[in-house]
Amino acid sequence: MPPRHNAAPGPGPRGGLTPGTLALVVGVFLVQLGFLLSYIGSFHHPDPQGIPVAVAAPRKAAAQLDRLPGDPLAVTVVKNERTARERIRERNAEGGYLMSPRGGRDTLLVASAAGGPQAQALRKVGERVAAEQHRQLSVVDITPSGRQDYESLTAFYLIVGWLVGGYLLASLMGVLAGTRPARPGLGALRLAGTAGYAILSGLGGAIIVDPVLHALPGHFVALWWLGALLVFGTAACTLALEAFLGVVGIGVAVLIFVVLGNPSAGGAFQKHLIPSFWRAIGDWIPTGAGTSAVRNIVYFSGNALGTPLLVLAGWALAGSVLLMLGSLRRREPGLTLPI
Structure with a gap:
């Protein structure tokens, strides 16, 4: 009988520490530090500047x-x-x-x-x-916030809830179906599904703040479609980031929409009370544009809606286009970091 040879060593256990896993852990650590720096840096000393x-x-x-x-x-x-x-x-x-x-x-x-x-x-x-x-x-x-809207914070929390739904939906699609569509048809299918989810999400948020809690009453339809646009744009941009960066794209989306977006949105402290960096970026991130849009719809007769709506539409368009472009790229080995 011929002597038995030991089998060649195979790859390590799936849960082992790999360079890709280490890179992701370091990335999460840096996002965490960025979260702390962004929130504490913007909120630790509110000071009126150029109101x-x-x-x-x-x-x-x-x-x-x-x-x-x-x-x-x-x-x-x-x-x-x-x-x-x-x-x-x-x-x-x-x-x-x-x-x-x-x-x-x-x-x-x-x-x-x-x-x-x-x-x-x-x-x-x-x-x-x-x-x-x-x-x-x-x-x-001359324009107080509503009785059920303490310090006019409802707009901000409504926008944050919609945003979370948008990028969580995109993250789930990436985990279940792969971070990048294999062909443009599948990219279009993801956008269609995202649009349907966004419409339902906008409707749900409008129901909660109007007939259920009466926090922002009287503007149901406008808030519904604003929420749909916001959720679609957030999800589309997250899908696009995933298509180009793999799972790292989820972290980049969190960095943009949460780490940078929340402190600069004008929710807890408005833009003329926070340092110049956050004041400069707030209006151009969906979190800030959405918060301003909700307040302008509910309390200011829809005045000054043009810029926030253009910002939200711009993010939605950019995310859609980039996702379709990402689905055209050839799949290269080693682009996705292993977990």
């Missing part, structure tokens, strides 16, 4: 408001209270300061529906200015 304010006052007094220490306000001189109110409702200003030229009492206009912390910051600045000039100050909230 747009419409001021009806003598030019000398308006110039003094524009040159306060730390530059908390960005002043635009207007003719009267009516103009100041219009600028706030049209989203061209966040507040208004009305100085009586004859009396000793001034009026500060705020809109807490745009964010409670920002309205509070404006009130503190206004009270300090009035005290320094030995004047009295009355604060008028």
